[in-house]
Amino acid sequence: MSRAHRDYFNDLAAGWPEAAQNASKFLSWLRDFAVTPGDRILDVGAGKGILTLWLQTLASFSVQTIPVDLSERMLLLGKRSQPQALSTAVCSDIEHAAFHDNLFDKAICYSVFPHITHPVQAGRELYRLLKPGGRLLVLHSQCSRKLNLFHAQLADPVMYDTLMPAVDLQALFLRLGFIPVRVEENPQLYWVEVAKPLQTK
Template sequence: MNNRKNNCFGNTVTDERTTPAPPDWPSRIAFFDRLATVWDNTSSLEKIAPPLGAVVDTWDVKPAETILDVGCGTGNLTAVLLQRLGTDGRVVGLDISTVMLQHAKAKVNDPRATWLECPAEDVPLPEAVFHRIICFSVWPHFTAPATVLAEFYRLLKPNGYLHVLHLISRSAVNNIHSQASDPSIHHDLLPPVADLAVLTQTAGFKLITAAEDNSSYSLTATRPAS
């Protein structure tokens, strides 16, 4: 039985990992800390909210859901989700970057949002706490995707949903990362969605949809009830 302390809700929690950090962990965190200062110049909430909200609206989010926003960055998805949740809904924004979370907290001034500074591979929360886990524009940055999926499976309630989403094509994502000025993300590449679908099913999820084209990349799966 998992006994990790549920110390995220209502507070910002720093890294309490029980698994070893990858060797390039400091350089990766430093990269995202730097990126946080300019991220909203090209990906502002005003720009991203309409297309992102249109996708979120297809997911039938319920007002009282508790949602994990993985790789929340400066809080754009968290803000979009909170617009669709009721007073009992909540969003936990997770990121490895202190500076990203600082920007997110400044942008999203809402008591229904809380923040967690830790890796997706090792989240210091008990099992089955989320109705929905969303990975928006973050999947390529996971260095151990099978471990991440196992952790998401643990954190989701039975019948809870996992969403992986990019609002640009896989080739565009991979070009951006492979040509980035910082070599720490040169190998952070998005796999074909068919490959991710297989990996997700291997982790025990039931696949609902998996699609990619020249403008987007998405996968939705659920943790079976039994």
Template sequence: MMTAVRNFFNQRADTWDDEGVRERSAVSERIIRGLGILPGSRVLDVGCGTGLIIPWLLEAVGESGHVTALDIAERMLRIAREKHGGSNLEFIHADIADTPFLDCSFDEVVCHNCFPHVGDKLSAVAEMFRILRPGGRATVCHNESREEVNALHRFIGGEVGLDMLPGIDEMERLFSDAGFVEVSVHDGEDMFVLQARKPE
């Protein structure tokens, strides 16, 4: 399944930024800036794609922080690497359900516009919990409502036609069962934001 998703995004990598992806970037910027990520934070950008939110993450963490951009589609990573650089930015080709990171590696894990495409969501959320430091935060966010996200994927069909963002109750349960606390979900007209914290 993840091979199909990987192929889908690899095939579209070269034209991704021209396919209307940036049309709602103002909402994405508002979401990322609104997270209040602290200077010096170590942040994982899950499903970074061509790097839409990387500039805002780098701005948030400052020179003393670090951003790791992860994606399963290597062509997406190549474009992101060509567009963005810095001594405090690195790119990793991996699946969020099985990462190479040590325990407690990150202060923040941000999954922007990609959670529906995660094949093994249980393992992915467990992995987020493992790689977050105690007190660290996981965020799943979209620059559309849950209903719009799912409708778009059904419309596109093919490899992503069944890639759905689970219901609010299921999302809360996924993160709570993995050990997260303070799980909150906002599903508005123009955005979906779930936040959860790893206990201290």
């Protein structure tokens, strides 16, 4: 686990946003990811629950969302303002998450992947946690080039955090056994979506 990252995000938690500024963008992303009633969804690096909140407040989606985050303070402060939405939150490093195998229909890593110290280990863990046929989405609202320039202006340890090009992350996931669904990268979007095969070895 990266203690430096946990401390960094704990320190940021008080000022971290709780609500999305661009609601329509979130809604269209969730529709494109085919979030369906009954889904059990892992919100990886949930922070104060921006994505979880959207997943749970959409009347048409009766989904179960499990927010997970390394920073206990993000989750604590998120729970204070949104106790219902974050009632299932778990404080854990996604590289070693204490969940059963084959538990989730979907996992979304929104604005978290570059901060994960060992992306291969996180990918293995996400593969384990998804049901056969389950989908993984790594999502950002900008391309890796813009995000990496932004991170470089920040403080240690986040200044060293880089997001690899979307095609490279997809290739990493395919080596772990996932199958490709969609990869797209442009200045406003980074989308890497893969699926765990229905038949696993």
